[in-house]
Amino acid sequence: MSLIPASFIEKSWRKAIGGLEYGTLEFIAPNGEITIAAGRLPGPSARFAVRDWDVLRRIMARGDIGLGEEYIAGSWSTDSVERLVSLFLLNLDHFSDFSDGNIFNRIGFVIHNAFVRRNSVAGSSRNIQDHYDVGNDFYSLWLDPSMTYSSALYDGTGELYRAQQNKYERILSRFDSPKADVLEIGCGWGGFAERASADSHRVTGLTISPAQHRFATERLKNTGAEIRLQDYRRCGGTFDNIVSIEMFEAVGEHYWPAYFHTVKERLKQGGRAVIQTITIRDELFAGYRTRSDFVRHYVFPGGMLPSLARFRQEAEKAGLKFAGAFGFGKDYARTLREWLTRMQAREAEIKALGHDQQFLRNWEFYLGICAATFEVARTDVVQVELVNA
Numbered sequence: 001m002s003l004i005p006a007s008f009i010e011k012s013w014r015k016a017i018g019g020l021e022y023g024t025l026e027f028i029a030p031n032g033e034i035t036i037a038a039g040r041l042p043g044p045s046a047r048f049a050v051r052d053w054d055v056l057r058r059i060m061a062r063g064d065i066g067l068g069e070e071y072i073a074g075s076w077s078t079d080s081v082e083r084l085v086s087l088f089l090l091n092l093d094h095f096s097d098f099s100d101g102n103i104f105n106r107i108g109f110v111i112h113n114a115f116v117r118r119n120s121v122a123g124s125s126r127n128i129q130d131h132y133d134v135g136n137d138f139y140s141l142w143l144d145p146s147m148t149y150s151s152a153l154y155d156g157t158g159e160l161y162r163a164q165q166n167k168y169e170r171i172l173s174r175f176d177s178p179k180a181d182v183l184e185i186g187c188g189w190g191g192f193a194e195r196a197s198a199d200s201h202r203v204t205g206l207t208i209s210p211a212q213h214r215f216a217t218e219r220l221k222n223t224g225a226e227i228r229l230q231d232y233r234r235c236g237g238t239f240d241n242i243v244s245i246e247m248f249e250a251v252g253e254h255y256w257p258a259y260f261h262t263v264k265e266r267l268k269q270g271g272r273a274v275i276q277t278i279t280i281r282d283e284l285f286a287g288y289r290t291r292s293d294f295v296r297h298y299v300f301p302g303g304m305l306p307s308l309a310r311f312r313q314e315a316e317k318a319g320l321k322f323a324g325a326f327g328f329g330k331d332y333a334r335t336l337r338e339w340l341t342r343m344q345a346r347e348a349e350i351k352a353l354g355h356d357q358q359f360l361r362n363w364e365f366y367l368g369i370c371a372a373t374f375e376v377a378r379t380d381v382v383q384v385e386l387v388n389a
Helices: 006-018 053-072 081-090 092-099 103-116 121-132 136-140 160-172 191-198 210-219 253-266 282-289 294-299 308-317 329-345 347-352 357-375
Strands: 022-028 034-038 041-050 076-078 181-185 202-207 226-229 239-245 267-280 321-327 379-387
Touching: 006 022, 006 034, 006 053, 006 092, 022 081, 041 053, 041 081, 053 076, 053 092, 053 294, 053 357, 076 081, 081 092, 081 329, 081 357, 136 210, 160 191, 160 267, 160 329, 181 191, 181 253, 191 202, 191 239, 202 210, 210 226, 239 253, 253 267, 253 308, 267 282, 267 308, 282 308, 294 357, 308 321, 308 379, 329 347, 329 357, 329 379, 347 357, 357 379
Parallel strands: 022 041, 181 202, 181 239, 202 226, 239 267
Antiparallel strands: 022 034, 041 076, 267 379, 321 379
16 A cells, blocks of 8 residues: 555646646546646647546556556546647656656666566567567558558658558668668568569568568568578678668667677678668657666567667767668657557457457557657657668
8 A cells, every 4th residue: 555645646646737838638537526727838638537546646656657557457548648648748847746657666667678678689589579479460450451560651642551662662762773682670571571572672581570470471482582580680691781670679779789780790881771760859868768668668678769869879880871861750650540540440350369458458558659759759760871881
């Protein structure tokens, strides 16, 4: 039992929402009382209803990890996770008592992610299987037909499949050779390899997910692409180009030097790598790297987002030339919303696969908070070009 009385929790919470600067919050207390808190500046509007004051006590203790845990447990509800989290992020200074978690939990979360779930060769395989090997059938219900699980590039189009192809085609447009030997680090279910093979590129794709390896191997068996169940650190040979799409986030800060060393060693002299990665704003990185959060604790254990400046620093330290970056973070917010809508529309079929309501709420929270971070520009997604000059 907590020593913190409910009256203190309520007072702290009402003080926090009373200082709202952006947007409008409709808060529904455990007794049904409704409070409307409106900031003086425009921002998202969202509803937040809690079952009891203990919900906010647990959030106060565990920060955004607790916020996610309580949502999955059904202890609070909202009309939109994305809008609610966007509102919290825009007003973060006023919600610090609830966003950071207590010092004991913060230390525990960081130790767990840094040491228990570290992305060694063996650890990477275990960590990635936790997320990707829930079943190809699950992902096929809500991803687009190319089975692409990374940000689309809409570029004026409204259709998800076409937007995913736009992303692949932009990457291919950065190649110098019309028929290149291409290494893809983290090939997923083979969407990029399929598109690149259609342009006569010779693709070697790496994955450490057995489920993805089986799917991509069957999918690409008539294309000439080679799909390997292999960690990037154990790959040999040299290639004209290297592509890595949203795999870097799962590498972990401790292994960033090994990742860039691999890119340098596998890339032919003069070759170009295109690495699509999620980044966190430069000024937020120092604080972010010393904490954990819901995504790193439950979704991608052992991972960490770089800032663009830190990404460039690590790449150049490995002897690679930074040749530019293209950002399209708002497109990721849109992609995540589309995935969530498609997933919710297939709820019955997902449950028929053996997944329960908590599983679905976990995904709803994950997709919603990620969309929020892109919408308020705490995070971005960039295609970075590196040259082995």
